[in-house]
Amino acid sequence: MRPSCKNPPMRIRNQLVLLAAAVLVPIVLAAALAIDKIREGERDAALRGLRETARATALIVDRDVQGALSAMKALGNSRNLDLGDFQAFQAEASAIDMKPDVWTVLLDAQGAQKVNTRIPFGAPLPAPISQERVKKVLTLREPFVTDLFTGPLTDRLLTTIYVPADAAGGNAFVVAQAFSAEFWTRKVKDQDLPPDWIVGILDRKGRVMARSHRTDEFVGKPARPEIVGAASASNDGLIQIATLEGINSYAAFTHSSLTGWTVVVAAPASSVEASAQQAVRLAMTGMLLAVAAAVIVAVAFGRNFIRAIEGAGIAAVALGRGETPVIERTGVEEVNQLNGALLDAGRLLELERQSRRQAEAGREELLARETRARETAQAQNEAKDQFLAMLGHELRNPLAAIGGAITLMERGDGDHDRNLDIIRRQSGHLGHIVNDLLDVSRLMAGKIMLERQPLDLAKCVSACVDALRNTERATGYTITVQVAPVWVDGDVVRIDQILNNLVTNALKFSPEGSEIRIAVREAGGNAVVTVSDVGTGIEAELLAHVFEPFVQGPPPANRMQSGMGIGLALVRQLVELHGGQVQARSDGAGHGSTFEFTLPAVAAPELVAPLPPPPVASSRKIVYVEDNEDARATMGELLRAFGYEVVEVSNGKDVLEAVATAHPDAVLMDIGLPDMDGYEVARGLRADPRCSHVPLIALTGYGQLRDKEAAAHAGFNAHLIKPVDAQQMIRTIEGVIAGA
Incomplete structure (x- = not known):
C-alpha cells in the first residue's frame, strides 16, 4: 500500500524548475554585488599599477645614480690622481661618460676645476662655483646630489653628483658627474606605459627635472603645489589632482632613496574609471550568458535525470525478482552510484574474502621482513663480537710474547739478543695493527x-x-x-x-x-x-x-x-x-x-743521485720533552746511544728555561703535554730571542695532515709520528740542525 500524502505529488520536471528559480534569484542578487566589487577592484588595481610604476621608476633612477657613484669611486682611486696626471685622468673619465648628456668634472679642495670632460684637455676651465659643496663633501666624506640648476659652461639644466676621491690622501679632490635634464627625461620616456600616463621627476625643491609629456614647456618649472605638499608630508602616496595640463588625474608618488627626488606617475581619472566600467560590462554580459546557459542545461539535465530515475526503478524491480539487472550508465553520477550499489551488493562477500586473504599475505610478508631484519642484526652483532675477539687475540699474542721476553731478560735467562728481537718484532706487529685500525677509520672519514x-x-x-x-x-x-x-x-x-x-x-x-x-x-x-x-x-x-x-x-x-x-x-x-x-x-x-x-x-722522471745520510756529529746536545716517564727514559737512552748529550724535561713550563740554559742544538718535543700543549711551548720559544734560533722537532702520536700543518704553523721545523724508526729520527735531527 502506498503512503498517503496531504498534497498531490509534483513531477520531477516541475520540481527542477522551482529549484532553478530558487537558485538563480540569490545568484543574480549576489552577482550584482559582485559586479560592484569588480568595479572597485579594477579601479584599485589600476591605482596599484600607478604606485608600482612610480616605485619602478624610482628604482631606475637609483640604479643609474648608484652606477654613477660606483664609477666615480673607481675614478677617485685612480693612480693618475696620485701621479697628478690630469690628462690621463681625463681620458680615463671620458671612457665612462655618456655624452652629450653625462660628463665628468674633477675639482680640487678649493672648488676649482682640474678636469672637465665636456671640453678638451688644456682648454680654459670655468671659474669655481661650488666651493661650499666641495668643502661639505670633503668634510663629511659622503656623496652629495644637487637639485636642478643651470650649468655655467653649457647653459643647460643639470643635476650633479659629487663624490670624495680616495687618491692623493683622500682630501685633495672631488669627482663629480653632471647629468643633463635631457638624460632623466629620456629615462622616463623609455618606459612602456599607456600614452596618456604622465611620468615626472621632481627635485627636492619641487621643480620638474624630467617629464614624459610637454618636456620643453614644463621642465625647470615648479610642480603642482598639491603634489609637492603631499610628497613633503609622506614618503609615498596617491592623490587626485589636476595636472599642469589641467587634466583631472590620479597621481602616485614616491621618493628616490639615494637622491631624495620625487618620482610622480599620473593617469587621467577618466582612463582609470573607464577600465573599471569595461570590467563591469564584461561581468554583466558574462552573467547573462551564464543564466541563459543554466536554463538550457537545466532543461537538458531534467530530461536525462528523469530517464535515469526510471532506469534505476526498473533495475530495482529486477533485483526484487532475483534477476541480474541490465544497467546502463547514465549522465547522473548519483543515479550511477545507486545502480552500482545494487550491483555491488552481491559482490561484498567475495570482496571481503579477498581482503582477508590479502591481509594474511601482508602479515606473512611483514613476518618474513622482521625475521630477515633480526637475522641481519644478529649476523652483524656476531661479526662485531668476532671482530672484538679477534682484536683481543691479535693484541694479546704480541703482548704475551713481549711480556715473556721481558721476564726472561729480567731473570737473566735465555738469549738476550733473541729476546730483544722478539720485543722488536712484536712491537712492530702491534704498531701495524694500530696503524691499520687508524688508517681504516681515517680512510672512511676521507682524512688520508x-x-x-x-x-x-x-x-x-x-x-x-x-x-x-x-x-x-x-x-x-x-x-x-x-x-x-x-x-x-x-x-x-x-x-x-x-x-x-x-x-x-x-x-x-x-x-x-x-x-x-x-x-x-x-x-x-x-x-x-x-x-x-x-x-x-x-x-x-x-x-x-x-x-x-x-x-x-x-x-x-x-x-x-x-x-x-x-x-x-x-x-x-x-x-x-x-x-x-x-x-x-x-x-x-x-x-x-x-x-x-x-x-x-x-713517464719515468730524470734520475738524480740521492744524497748520503748526514753523519751524526759528536757532542750534539738535545733537549727532549716528554711527560711519560718510561717513554722519556727509553728515548733518552736511545739518543745517548747515538752519541747525543740529552737534557730531559717532563712538562711544558720548564722547557723555556731548559733551552735558554742548555743552549741545545735541537729540541725534540711531545705535543700532548699535561700543563700546556707543545704548540704553545713552540710559540713561546720562537718569541724568546734566546731560543728563537733553535730547531724544533715534534715527536707525537698525532699524525694527520692538520696536525702537521698545526706543528709547522706553531714554529716546528719537522714532524715525526710515534712510534718512530730510530734511523729516521737521527736523519731528521741531523737534517734540521744542518739547515738551521
Whole structure:
C-alpha cells in the first residue's frame, strides 16, 4: 500500500524548475554585488599599477645614480690622481661618460676645476662655483646630489653628483658627474606605459627635472603645489589632482632613496574609471550568458535525470525478482552510484574474502621482513663480537710474547739478543695493527692525504718482497717475482702498505711450501700488479664482499683464524685514493686466488743521485720533552746511544728555561703535554730571542695532515709520528740542525 500524502505529488520536471528559480534569484542578487566589487577592484588595481610604476621608476633612477657613484669611486682611486696626471685622468673619465648628456668634472679642495670632460684637455676651465659643496663633501666624506640648476659652461639644466676621491690622501679632490635634464627625461620616456600616463621627476625643491609629456614647456618649472605638499608630508602616496595640463588625474608618488627626488606617475581619472566600467560590462554580459546557459542545461539535465530515475526503478524491480539487472550508465553520477550499489551488493562477500586473504599475505610478508631484519642484526652483532675477539687475540699474542721476553731478560735467562728481537718484532706487529685500525677509520672519514712522488712500481714490489722474505711469516714459502719497470705517481708508504697487505694475505691463506707469484707490467697506460697464490681460494658468495671491512674467509686447514679483516678493505681504499682499481678472482674453494690492482702509469722522471745520510756529529746536545716517564727514559737512552748529550724535561713550563740554559742544538718535543700543549711551548720559544734560533722537532702520536700543518704553523721545523724508526729520527735531527 502506498503512503498517503496531504498534497498531490509534483513531477520531477516541475520540481527542477522551482529549484532553478530558487537558485538563480540569490545568484543574480549576489552577482550584482559582485559586479560592484569588480568595479572597485579594477579601479584599485589600476591605482596599484600607478604606485608600482612610480616605485619602478624610482628604482631606475637609483640604479643609474648608484652606477654613477660606483664609477666615480673607481675614478677617485685612480693612480693618475696620485701621479697628478690630469690628462690621463681625463681620458680615463671620458671612457665612462655618456655624452652629450653625462660628463665628468674633477675639482680640487678649493672648488676649482682640474678636469672637465665636456671640453678638451688644456682648454680654459670655468671659474669655481661650488666651493661650499666641495668643502661639505670633503668634510663629511659622503656623496652629495644637487637639485636642478643651470650649468655655467653649457647653459643647460643639470643635476650633479659629487663624490670624495680616495687618491692623493683622500682630501685633495672631488669627482663629480653632471647629468643633463635631457638624460632623466629620456629615462622616463623609455618606459612602456599607456600614452596618456604622465611620468615626472621632481627635485627636492619641487621643480620638474624630467617629464614624459610637454618636456620643453614644463621642465625647470615648479610642480603642482598639491603634489609637492603631499610628497613633503609622506614618503609615498596617491592623490587626485589636476595636472599642469589641467587634466583631472590620479597621481602616485614616491621618493628616490639615494637622491631624495620625487618620482610622480599620473593617469587621467577618466582612463582609470573607464577600465573599471569595461570590467563591469564584461561581468554583466558574462552573467547573462551564464543564466541563459543554466536554463538550457537545466532543461537538458531534467530530461536525462528523469530517464535515469526510471532506469534505476526498473533495475530495482529486477533485483526484487532475483534477476541480474541490465544497467546502463547514465549522465547522473548519483543515479550511477545507486545502480552500482545494487550491483555491488552481491559482490561484498567475495570482496571481503579477498581482503582477508590479502591481509594474511601482508602479515606473512611483514613476518618474513622482521625475521630477515633480526637475522641481519644478529649476523652483524656476531661479526662485531668476532671482530672484538679477534682484536683481543691479535693484541694479546704480541703482548704475551713481549711480556715473556721481558721476564726472561729480567731473570737473566735465555738469549738476550733473541729476546730483544722478539720485543722488536712484536712491537712492530702491534704498531701495524694500530696503524691499520687508524688508517681504516681515517680512510672512511676521507682524512688520508697522499704524499705523491714518482715511483718505480717494480722497485717498490722488489723492496717489499725482500723485506717480507726476512720475516718469520714468509719462512717455508717460495715468492716468485716477475717485474718490468713502470712508474706511477704515488705515496711510497701507502704503496708499500698495499703490497704488504696483499702478499701477507696470500701467505696467510696458502699452505706452507707453496708458491706466491707476483708480477708487475704495463698495460693500456696503467701499471698492473698481480698477486697470485694456490691457497684455499674464495667462495663465490664471499668474493663479492672480500674488500669490505671485517670480512674474512675461513682459515686453511691446521691453522687458526688470524687477522681482523681490515687489510683488504685498506687495499681497496688506498688503491682508489690513488685513482686506481682493485679486483679479486678465484675459481672457488681450493683453487687459489688472484688479486690485481691497476694504477695510472706516468713517464719515468730524470734520475738524480740521492744524497748520503748526514753523519751524526759528536757532542750534539738535545733537549727532549716528554711527560711519560718510561717513554722519556727509553728515548733518552736511545739518543745517548747515538752519541747525543740529552737534557730531559717532563712538562711544558720548564722547557723555556731548559733551552735558554742548555743552549741545545735541537729540541725534540711531545705535543700532548699535561700543563700546556707543545704548540704553545713552540710559540713561546720562537718569541724568546734566546731560543728563537733553535730547531724544533715534534715527536707525537698525532699524525694527520692538520696536525702537521698545526706543528709547522706553531714554529716546528719537522714532524715525526710515534712510534718512530730510530734511523729516521737521527736523519731528521741531523737534517734540521744542518739547515738551521
